[in-house]
Amino acid sequence: MFRNFPSVSALATVALMAACGTAFADQPYPWQIDLQPAASAVAEQVREFNYLISVIIVAISVFVLVLMAYIAWRFNAKRNPVPSKRAHNTVLEVLWTALPVLILVVIAVPSLKLLYVMDRNPAAEMTIKAVGHQWYWSYEYPDHDDFTFDSIMVPDDQLQPGQPRLLAVDNEVVLPIETDVRILVTSDDVIHSWAVPSFGIKTDAVPGRVNETWVRIRREGTYYGQCSELCGVNHGYMPIAVRAVSRQAFDEWTAAAKEKFARADGGGTRVAGRTATTTAR
Amino acid sequence: MYIVLSIVSALIGGGMSWIIRLELAEPGIQFIQDPQLYNVMVTAHGLIMVFFVVMPGLIGGFGNWFVPLMIGAPDMAFPRMNNISFWLLAAALCLLVTAGLTGTGPGTGWTFYPPLSNSTFHSGPAVDFGILSLHLAGASSILGAINFITTILNMRAPGMTMHRMPLFVWSMLVTAFLLLLAVPVLAGALTMLLTDRNFGTTFFAPEGGGDPVLWQHLFWFFGHPEVYIMIIPAFGIISQVVSTFSKKPVFGYLGMAYAMVAIGFIGFVVWAHHMYTVGLDVNTRAYFVLATMIIAVPTGIKIFSWLATMWGGSIEFKTPMLFATGFIALFVVGGVTGVVLANAGLDVQLQDTYYVIAHFHYVLSVAAVFALTTGFYYWIGKMSGRQYPETLGKIHFWLTFVGVNVLFFPQHFLGVAGMPRRIPDYPDAFAGWNMISSIGALITALGTLLFLFIVWRTMAAGKAAEPNPWGVGATTLEWSVPSPAPFHTHEELPRVSAQPAE
Ligand SMILES: [Cu+2]
Numbered sequence: 001m002f003r004n005f006p007s008v009s010a011l012a013t014v015a016l017m018a019a020c021g022t023a024f025a026d027q028p029y030p031w032q033i034d035l036q037p038a039a040s041a042v043a044e045q046v047r048e049f050n051y052l053i054s055v056i057i058v059a060i061s062v063f064v065l066v067l068m069a070y071i072a073w074r075f076n077a078k079r080n081p082v083p084s085k086r087a088h089n090t091v092l093e094v095l096w097t098a099l100p101v102l103i104l105v106v107i108a109v110p111s112l113k114l115l116y117v118m119d120r121n122p123a124a125e126m127t128i129k130a131v132g133h134q135w136y137w138s139y140e141y142p143d144h145d146d147f148t149f150d151s152i153m154v155p156d157d158q159l160q161p162g163q164p165r166l167l168a169v170d171n172e173v174v175l176p177i178e179t180d181v182r183i184l185v186t187s188d189d190v191i192h193s194w195a196v197p198s199f200g201i202k203t204d205a206v207p208g209r210v211n212e213t214w215v216r217i218r219r220e221g222t223y224y225g226q227c228s229e230l231c232g233v234n235h236g237y238m239p240i241a242v243r244a245v246s247r248q249a250f251d252e253w254t255a256a257a258k259e260k261f262a263r264a265d266g267g268g269t270r271v272a273g274r275t276a277t278t279t280a281r
Numbered sequence: 282m283y284i285v286l287s288i289v290s291a292l293i294g295g296g297m298s299w300i301i302r303l304e305l306a307e308p309g310i311q312f313i314q315d316p317q318l319y320n321v322m323v324t325a326h327g328l329i330m331v332f333f334v335v336m337p338g339l340i341g342g343f344g345n346w347f348v349p350l351m352i353g354a355p356d357m358a359f360p361r362m363n364n365i366s367f368w369l370l371a372a373a374l375c376l377l378v379t380a381g382l383t384g385t386g387p388g389t390g391w392t393f394y395p396p397l398s399n400s401t402f403h404s405g406p407a408v409d410f411g412i413l414s415l416h417l418a419g420a421s422s423i424l425g426a427i428n429f430i431t432t433i434l435n436m437r438a439p440g441m442t443m444h445r446m447p448l449f450v451w452s453m454l455v456t457a458f459l460l461l462l463a464v465p466v467l468a469g470a471l472t473m474l475l476t477d478r479n480f481g482t483t484f485f486a487p488e489g490g491g492d493p494v495l496w497q498h499l500f501w502f503f504g505h506p507e508v509y510i511m512i513i514p515a516f517g518i519i520s521q522v523v524s525t526f527s528k529k530p531v532f533g534y535l536g537m538a539y540a541m542v543a544i545g546f547i548g549f550v551v552w553a554h555h556m557y558t559v560g561l562d563v564n565t566r567a568y569f570v571l572a573t574m575i576i577a578v579p580t581g582i583k584i585f586s587w588l589a590t591m592w593g594g595s596i597e598f599k600t601p602m603l604f605a606t607g608f609i610a611l612f613v614v615g616g617v618t619g620v621v622l623a624n625a626g627l628d629v630q631l632q633d634t635y636y637v638i639a640h641f642h643y644v645l646s647v648a649a650v651f652a653l654t655t656g657f658y659y660w661i662g663k664m665s666g667r668q669y670p671e672t673l674g675k676i677h678f679w680l681t682f683v684g685v686n687v688l689f690f691p692q693h694f695l696g697v698a699g700m701p702r703r704i705p706d707y708p709d710a711f712a713g714w715n716m717i718s719s720i721g722a723l724i725t726a727l728g729t730l731l732f733l734f735i736v737w738r739t740m741a742a743g744k745a746a747e748p749n750p751w752g753v754g755a756t757t758l759e760w761s762v763p764s765p766a767p768f769h770t771h772e773e774l775p776r777v778s779a780q781p782a783e
Binding site: 033046049057064077092101108120201203206209211225235 | 308317320390394396397401402488491493527528529531533536558559560563570571574575577578584586590592593596597598606609610613614618620627629630632633694697698699702704705706707709711713714
């Protein structure tokens with residue numbers, strides 16, 4: 001399996017790029033050591049903050065480890081047979097208390113700014129609701145006649161070329177780009193977590209609570225995430241897939257979706273989506 | 282006794298982690314066909330390592346043995362209570378194993394989050410066994426904690442003032458207070474979960490007016506101090522060893538002692554940084570960001586003080602010292618990633634990913650195991666009367682040190698890339714770093730086999746240990762008695778005039 005993975009994923013990446021006409025891979029890629037490319041302003045800020053803090057922590061770690069290596073070399077028993085007796089240095093002790101405080105302040109200011117920006121957006125233009133189930137997600141569009149559908153992982157043996165394994169679903173959530181979308185997240189059984197790394201979003205789906213987050217997607221594409229709270233046997237098999245399209249394409253899609261999918265309140269016709277609630281595996 | 286239990290549990294818990302790593306070596310399901318079995322493994326690995334390896338090893342094992350020796354007391358204050366405490370723990374381990382073998386087992390993670398852990402989603406007695414096991418382990422810890430506090434406060438030899446106590450004793454005192462305050466909260470939460478499961482209460486069930494998030498608050502109010510319960514004794518051991526092998530007193534003794542007190546104290550007010558994504562108010566999150574970051578300050582004091590202790594010393598890199606330096610290195614790497622995770626804005630990306638796994642294995646699991654190993658090599662002569670083989674010990678260090686870094690460092694990358702924890706199979710893009718991580722697990726496994734061989738060698742054919750094998754650097758009281766230490770040491774109270782730690 002390991003030997004043929006580069007070819008599989010290369011194929012997947014190429015196919016994905018072809019499919020959505022973008023140069024970004026909005027899913028994890030091999031040997032990745034960085035956050036996924038940002039698809040929203042919030043995710044962009046998360047990335048920038050990550051760079052800042054990464055530089056700081058690497059600098060601190062390297063400083064301490066090099067210092068340790070120097071001490072191990074310089075004060076080795078062979079090189080330094082007579083130990084000193086010094087056990088105090090007030091200046092030094094104050095210094096290594098005060099300096100970390102300063103560094104923490106440098107981190108804390110942008111950190112808190114980011115936290116408040118990403119929290120919620122009172123001026124959302126539309127709302128969708130993601131509901132976690134064992135083990136799939138369902139989505140509701142309350143602003144568009146409240147239609148609803150289930151989003152179930154495509155099993156390995158039914159993958160189409162270009163669909164990433166364990167990430168692709170039968171019905172993707174479709175959202176318009178350049179629109180402030182409010183996302184409500186809840187669950188009807190155990191705790192799940194709705195996560196899309198490219199949007200900088202991870203929000204727990206807690207039964208009995210409705211959590212709120214938001215996104216403004218910058219570019220078209222298909223974005224993938226995975227359930228991020230242990231929710232039972234098939235926790236690893238309930239991915240999240242969001243397809244971002246132009247506003248016009250979104251209107252066309254909602255018009256078709258109203259016909260195709262049932263309404264969340266049980267009214268209207270029951271077709272597709274709702275009846276296909278067989279588990280993914 | 283405690284140390285034997287700890288080693289046996291380590292083999293069970295470690296064996297599970299190797300199975301997990303083998304399963305994760307390549308994409309696709311390798312041999313654990315049932316994901317529930319995988320979840321049970323993950324749960325049991327976590328619980329065993331925390332409650333049955335690190336805690337009994339550091340606190341029960343080294344603490345019970347060396348606190349009385351170091352403060353010049355003949356034994357712990359309540360030897361019988363100590364005995365009960367041990368057998369409660371043994372019973373708890375049996376219960377936990379029973380839980381794993383009952384029905385489909387508890388596949389909830391060691392955090393037991395409801396509703397997944399309630400009777401709807403985990404029917405059958407497996408989770409109940411798990412809860413009872415933790416109850417017993419908790420009772421055992423509380424008894425142990427009372428014993429430590431009494432011993433340390435009342436049974437010090439004349440002249441052994443609080444500010445002259447070795448740092449290991451300080452660390453055990455702080456740990457005992459943390460246990461005493463945190464474990465009852467866990468016990469309460471577990472009892473509520475138990476009645477939710479069996480007697481129809483709805484503390485954590487929204488349909489009855491309860492709230493699953495309440496469980497998380499209670500669990501982490503215990504759970505965060507718990508991580509310091511595991512690491513503060515490690516601080517104590519490392520301080521002793523660094524000072525001994527540098528042949529210098531500990532630098533900034535008072536700062537070191539009160540840094541531990543500060544860490545213990547702040548540890549109680551930061552629990553919700555485990556819960557940034559559950560939907561807390563944004564101001565609440567901002568508070569927990571700041572409170573959490575403050576912990577970096579006393580932790581930094583400890584790191585720099587260890588380095589300053591070594592500075593100007595005449596350092597002999599015997600095996601315990603190697604493991605102690607390894608501990609500091611691992612702890613620094615794990616510490617800085619802790620500062621990263623403290624930031625709620627970024628933590629949203631990293632929460633419940635392998636980044637968290639890498640972070641806590643660095644600071645807590647591997648570092649704590651390094652401290653255990655340090656303590657083993659440092660004190661085995663005193664405990665068994667036989668010294669370990671030096672060259673093999675050094676090989677053991679290098680194998681383990683390389684192994685754990687290859688094992689856990691790539692997991693940072695997996696986490697940043699978004700790989701969720703607790704999944705038996707992953708998207709193909711994560712294959713590369715997972716493979717490397719599994720290779721690291723293999724190297725670490727070799728190190729562990731070597732360690733077992735070393736234990737056997739030491740017991741069967743180790744050289745007889747002198748009362749003090751470490752020379753002038755070893756100034757604490759345990760080195761003034763013969764090896765192995767007799768059953769009731771210090772029958773005549775030693776007088777302490779020089780400051781042992783400073
Ligand atoms: Cu889930």
